Amino acid sequence: MTELVVKMTADQLAQVFLVLRRSACGEAQAAAGMLVPFTEKPGQRVSVPYVTVNRAERALRGVLERETRDGYRVTLSQLTGYLAGVRPEEQCDRDLPVAGTVGHP
Numbered sequence: 001m002t003e004l005v006v007k008m009t010a011d012q013l014a015q016v017f018l019v020l021r022r023s024a025c026g027e028a029q030a031a032a033g034m035l036v037p038f039t040e041k042p043g044q045r046v047s048v049p050y051v052t053v054n055r056a057e058r059a060l061r062g063v064l065e066r067e068t069r070d071g072y073r074v075t076l077s078q079l080t081g082y083l084a085g086v087r088p089e090e091q092c093d094r095d096l097p098v099a100g101t102v103g104h105p
Contacts, residue, residue, distance in 0.1 A: 004050035004088035013048065014039040016056055016079055023063045031059035050088045057083035 017039050020032035035056060038046045057080060064076040 005047040006050055006053050006086050006088055007045050008038075008048055008053075008086070010039050010041045010044055010046050012082075013046070014042070016060065016083065019063060019076065019079060020056065020059055023059075025059070025062055025066070028059040028063050031056045050086075053083055053086055 013035050017032050017035045020028040020035070023029060023032075034052050035048075038048050038052070060076060060080045060083060064073060064080055067073050067076055
């Protein structure tokens with residue numbers, strides 16, 4: 001049985017990684033750790049196991065539930081929606097929010 005993968009740019013994954021890494025939640029940090037190998041090729045498209053993308057999405061949802069700042073919630077919602085819409089057979093050419101919009105505490 002082959003593993004389902006999704007093609008995404010490393011830059012898109014890096015945005016998700018940064019949000020998850022900054023979280024105090026252990027699940028989010030574990031999901032961030034799973035993304036590291038896929039963020040090391042800036043500007044390149046990488047194949048990411050679908051289960052990894054799915055776990056990152058679930059972790060982002062947890063971060064979103066705990067976030068209280070409205071502006072940052074919007075960004076988290078956009079990132080979560082992006083990952084939720086990714087499908088294994090899809091070439092992920094949709095854009096994430098601009099890199100500078102991922103809020104910092």
